[in-house]
Amino acid sequence: MTAVRYAPLPDPFRMTRGGELRHAQVAYECWGTLNRERSNAILLFTGLSPSAHAASSPENPDDGWWEKMIGPGRAIDTDRFFVMCVNSLGSCFGSTGPASVNPATGKPYRLDFPELAVEDIARAGFEAARSLGVEKLDTVMGCSLGGMVVVAFAAIIPDGARRLVSISGSAASSPFAIALRSVQREAVMSDPAWSRGNYADNERGPQAGMRIARKLGTITYRSADEWRDRFARGGLTPVGKQSVSRALQRVPEGFGPRFAVETYLESQAEKFVRVFDPNCYLYLSRAMDCFDIAEYGDPGRALARAGLSSALVIGVESDFLFAIEEQAGIAERLSAAGVATTFARLPSIEGHDAFLVDIARFDAAIRGFLAG
Amino acid sequence: MTAVRYAPLPDPFRMTRGGELRHAQVAYECWGTLNRERSNAILLFTGLSPSAHAASSPENPDDGWWEKMIGPGRAIDTDRFFVMCVNSLGSCFGSTGPASVNPATGKPYRLDFPELAVEDIARAGFEAARSLGVEKLDTVMGCSLGGMVVVAFAAIIPDGARRLVSISGSAASSPFAIALRSVQREAVMSDPAWSRGNYADNERGPQAGMRIARKLGTITYRSADEWRDRFARGGLTPVGKQSVSRALQRVPEGFGPRFAVETYLESQAEKFVRVFDPNCYLYLSRAMDCFDIAEYGDPGRALARAGLSSALVIGVESDFLFAIEEQAGIAERLSAAGVATTFARLPSIEGHDAFLVDIARFDAAIRGFLAG
Numbered sequence: 001m002t003a004v005r006y007a008p009l010p011d012p013f014r015m016t017r018g019g020e021l022r023h024a025q026v027a028y029e030c031w032g033t034l035n036r037e038r039s040n041a042i043l044l045f046t047g048l049s050p051s052a053h054a055a056s057s058p059e060n061p062d063d064g065w066w067e068k069m070i071g072p073g074r075a076i077d078t079d080r081f082f083v084m085c086v087n088s089l090g091s092c093f094g095s096t097g098p099a100s101v102n103p104a105t106g107k108p109y110r111l112d113f114p115e116l117a118v119e120d121i122a123r124a125g126f127e128a129a130r131s132l133g134v135e136k137l138d139t140v141m142g143c144s145l146g147g148m149v150v151v152a153f154a155a156i157i158p159d160g161a162r163r164l165v166s167i168s169g170s171a172a173s174s175p176f177a178i179a180l181r182s183v184q185r186e187a188v189m190s191d192p193a194w195s196r197g198n199y200a201d202n203e204r205g206p207q208a209g210m211r212i213a214r215k216l217g218t219i220t221y222r223s224a225d226e227w228r229d230r231f232a233r234g235g236l237t238p239v240g241k242q243s244v245s246r247a248l249q250r251v252p253e254g255f256g257p258r259f260a261v262e263t264y265l266e267s268q269a270e271k272f273v274r275v276f277d278p279n280c281y282l283y284l285s286r287a288m289d290c291f292d293i294a295e296y297g298d299p300g301r302a303l304a305r306a307g308l309s310s311a312l313v314i315g316v317e318s319d320f321l322f323a324i325e326e327q328a329g330i331a332e333r334l335s336a337a338g339v340a341t342t343f344a345r346l347p348s349i350e351g352h353d354a355f356l357v358d359i360a361r362f363d364a365a366i367r368g369f370l371a372g
Numbered sequence: 373m374t375a376v377r378y379a380p381l382p383d384p385f386r387m388t389r390g391g392e393l394r395h396a397q398v399a400y401e402c403w404g405t406l407n408r409e410r411s412n413a414i415l416l417f418t419g420l421s422p423s424a425h426a427a428s429s430p431e432n433p434d435d436g437w438w439e440k441m442i443g444p445g446r447a448i449d450t451d452r453f454f455v456m457c458v459n460s461l462g463s464c465f466g467s468t469g470p471a472s473v474n475p476a477t478g479k480p481y482r483l484d485f486p487e488l489a490v491e492d493i494a495r496a497g498f499e500a501a502r503s504l505g506v507e508k509l510d511t512v513m514g515c516s517l518g519g520m521v522v523v524a525f526a527a528i529i530p531d532g533a534r535r536l537v538s539i540s541g542s543a544a545s546s547p548f549a550i551a552l553r554s555v556q557r558e559a560v561m562s563d564p565a566w567s568r569g570n571y572a573d574n575e576r577g578p579q580a581g582m583r584i585a586r587k588l589g590t591i592t593y594r595s596a597d598e599w600r601d602r603f604a605r606g607g608l609t610p611v612g613k614q615s616v617s618r619a620l621q622r623v624p625e626g627f628g629p630r631f632a633v634e635t636y637l638e639s640q641a642e643k644f645v646r647v648f649d650p651n652c653y654l655y656l657s658r659a660m661d662c663f664d665i666a667e668y669g670d671p672g673r674a675l676a677r678a679g680l681s682s683a684l685v686i687g688v689e690s691d692f693l694f695a696i697e698e699q700a701g702i703a704e705r706l707s708a709a710g711v712a713t714t715f716a717r718l719p720s721i722e723g724h725d726a727f728l729v730d731i732a733r734f735d736a737a738i739r740g741f742l743a744g
Contacts, residue, residue, distance in 0.1 A: 111624050175603035175633040176596035182634045183587045185627060187559060190580035196624065208562035215555045216588065224548035224695055231547040252483050252568065255557060255654060259661065261547040262554045282627060289631065320692065323596055 003029045003059035004052060004087075004094050007131035009124055016123075017290075019114025023103050026128045027087040027094025028052050029060075031070055032078030034132060042076060042139045042370075043129050043161075044085040045121065045146030048217075048284050049276060051093035054085040066143075068359045075367040081138065088145070089124035090116040090283045098197070098279035110197040116283045118145070118291035122153040126160055139370065140306075141165040143355050144322065145284065148291050151303070151330055154337070155296045159307040164334070165366065167314045167355050170326040171293040171333060177321055180220055181285045184213035188278050197279050206278050211269040213281065218268045223318035223351035231261040293333065303337035310340040312369040314355070314362065317345060321352040342369060375401045375431035376424060376459075376466050379503035381496055388495075389662075391486025395475050398500045399459040399466025400424050401432075403442055404450030406504060414448060414511045414742075415501050415533075416457040417493065417518030420589075420656050421648060423465035426457035438515075440731045447739040453510065460517070461496035462488040462655045470569070470651035481651075482569040488655045490517070490663040494525040498532055511742065512678075513537040515727050516694065517656065520663050523675070523702055526709070527668045531679040536706070537738060539686045539727050542698040543665040543705060549693055552592055553657045556585035560650050569651050578650050583641040585653065590640045595690035595723035603633040665705065675709035682712040684741040686727070686734065689717060693724040714741060 004027050012020040029052045034041060044054060046065070055070035056063055064085075070076045076083055087095040090113070098113040105112075129137060140161040142150040147169015154164055170177070188194055191209030199205035257263050296302035311334045315327030324345060331343035344365045348354035355362050376399050384392040401424040406413060416426060418437070427436035427443060442448045442455055459467040462485070470485040477484075501509060512533040514522040519541015526536055542549070560566055563581030571577035629635050668674035683706045687699030696717060703715035716737040720726035727734050 115626055174596060175599040175631065176591070178631050179587075179591050179599070179633045179637055182629070182631075182637065183584055183591065186587070187584050189627060190584065191562070192564060212555055212559050212562065212584065215551075215558070219548070219551050219555065224546060224692060227547040227551070254487055255561060255658060257554070259547065259550050259554075261551045265551055265554065286627060320596060 003057045005029070006094060007128035009096070009127050013124070015114045016117035016119040017115040021096055021114070024089070024096035024124070025094075026089060026096070026124045028084050028128045029054065029057065029064075030082065030084050031055055031057060032080070032082045034082040034134070038132070038134045039136070039138060040081050041129055041132075041134045041137050042081045042083045042141055043125055043137050044076075044083060045125055045140075045142030045149040046085065046088060047144035047146055048281075048288070049272065051091075052085045052087040054083075065356065069363065069366070075363040076141075076370065081370070084129060084132075086125040086128050088121045088149070088284065090121065090280060090287065092277035092280040095124070097277070098283050099277040110279055113279070113283060116287040117152075118148050118287050119152045119156055121145075121287070122149045122156060125149070126153065126157050136307075137161040139163040139165060141167070142169065143167040144169065144352065145288055147322070147327075147330075148288065151293055152291065154303040154306040154308060154334070155293060157306050161306050162309055163369075164306070164308050164311040164339070165314070165369065166311070166327070166330050167362070168316055168319055168322050168327065168352055169330060170291075170322050171330050172326075173289050173291060174323065174326065176323075178289045180216065180321070181289055184216050185282050185285055187212035187216070188282060194278060199278065202274065202277065207273050210273045210276065210278055210281065214269040214272040215265040218265055220321040221351060221353040223320065223349055225318060226349045226351060227261060229349070231259070231264070299333035300336040300338070303333050303339065308334070308337075308339045310342075310369075310372070312342045312344065312365065314344045314346060314365055316348050316351065316354040318347075318349050319352045319354070375429045377401070378466060379500035381461075381468070381499050385496070387486045388489035388491040389487040393468055393486070396461070396468035396496070397466075398461060398468070398496045400456050400500045401426065401429065401436075402454065402456050403427055403429060404452070404454045406454040406506070410504070410506045411508070411510060412453050413501055413504075413506045413509050414453045414455045414513055415497055415509050416448075416455060417497055417512075417514030417521040418457065418460060419516030419518055420653075420660070421644065423463075424457045424459040426455075437728065441735065441738070447735040448513075448742065449739075453742070456501060456504075458497040458500050460493045460521070460656065462493065462652060462659065464649035464652040467496070469649070470655050471649040483651065485651070485655060488659040489524075490520050490659050491524045491528055493517075493659070494521045494528060497521070498525065498529050508679075509533040511535040511537060513539070514541065515539040516541065516724065517660055519694070519699075519702075520660065523665055524663065526675040526678040526680060526706070527665060529678050533678050534681055535741075536678070536680050536683040536711070537686070537741065538683070538699070538702050539734070540688055540691055540694050540699065540724055541702060542663075542694050543702050544698075545661050545663060546695065546698065548695075550661045552588065552693070553661055556588050557654050557657055559584035559588070560654060566650060571650065574646065574649065579645050582645045582648070582650050582653065586641040586644040587637040590637055592693040593723060593725040595692065595721055597690060598721045598723060599633060601721070603631070603636070671705035672708040672710070675705050675711065680706070680709075680711045682714075682741075682744070684714045684716065684737065686716045686718060686737055688720050688723065688726040690719075690721050691724045691726070
């Protein structure tokens, strides 16, 4: 059973950095009820890797990636709001992306997919809302990559939303984040199984490279302090063979996983590699590098287009991938654009991923803002 | 011309975690003059990647990796001290390591090299000093991996040194650092050209994997703040084809280097891959993971063996690979062992590599200590 629905995009869908898509679509899921005025919609953008399945529903009872935040009486209250979560354009969970079939050739786009921009994800997501007759959102919200997407949204969608929530996002990637993503992509592209994007499927694709990319991602999603608490170093931790990927089982004794933290990375990588398309990963990763709100000139004007009345920007002090100064920068720019902006600086130790883990703090911040 | 000399190790040289080496040696370089009492020797241990060439000399006028710190009148004053820098046991710049010929087979050890421990590096380095008749060092000093080696030295070499300087080191690797190194090694071992260690030479070895490992290392050696200052993001920076490795020249347009920081990583990787043996890299990297002074029990006793009278521990606030709490931990343990210990907490923004860059601050701290 699936809760996924599909919104067709305007045809052709012109991409920000050139090229266009034909017969493209965006996958989304919904919770709650759209009111008669169609004025109670919250549009949620995800981080790089999740699907639109942010919460469970009768059609798909599995927990979603933000299960504890969305539902009746929860911070994002589906008794009051109609909540939509979109799978990003360029991703591989139902939205059109490099793994989708190119209608012009009948074959997957792969590297023929046009360059993806964060702005394309914003516009495609908004089109999903429009397909339901929503012309102005109550709130546009996003986490991580999604926290960038909503910044793009504010700059390019005229009168698109009344309120904005940007969580652990950025208005322009830092050289540090660009460097990390560059290494992640190189791991994928250096894997001979990548074959310049022409692998047959995930199973026969650049699994070794994707595994490295995901492990590195996992390292940057948390903080060293949290890891110290979680994986007390102790002695050498015995690791069962079955929990180690085939790649690492071929590794000589002494060089396979010995520490609990290595086993944790293995399990994270294993999950990701099974479901995520490598070319989609490359496109989404590069899109983040290239986003820069400075392209829109004066901040006081850049973020005024969406006609926002208020905004909440959340940053986490221990986030070293999207440093808190970056969220402070988003808040400053929104203020400069005349938006009544609250900046929540959270002391969570869970780093970039805190919004998935430190539910109590995020619940309080978001609940308070949406109630206002 | 070379300034490198070689000290034979006791034969056999028994390794801390089992196994032994036959006819092993340590490569070293020297500056200054050993006094008649042989009491003015400073023994310097390096980070993971440098050779023993810490400074220039008539025999090798090329700048060394710590050129500005060592010489007449410099912080490590060769008018006063006899300075030796050793290439770590297990490395590939003249000391015995996995790339050396195993006298038992006439072929390189490769993965038949016994497991390497940080303690082995400490003992082998001290043997180099003993080969010159030095039975007690004036000062044992080390940076990064070397900063760990000197901690091991304090625990295992009876009356080995009067003073100790540990720079950006650790008494036990953090789960965060273990995780990062684990990903670096996986990049090397996932490269099919690694061939379980049986590559013909660096040129035909796991260059793609080594490149990823080094780029990731480079990212962790500095701080996000320093990178922001250095690589103002700006727009897209055009990158010349010739400055990009062959691996990345095969990458499709849009996915090769676009930003200045990516070009910087390329140049760092290119240099490293040419000179560093991949198996040696794996052994040294794993040795760091497994070092834990807690194996020696009570800190008050653990670090007392070397008979130190004083110590200087230096940490850098922006170092996120070897966090400053780790250096504070070394200082605490040395104090508990009855050593008069100074802890210098430096506000440099250059992260783990600050000792190579922020010479003014390190010069002041080390000069002051050595003068005392």
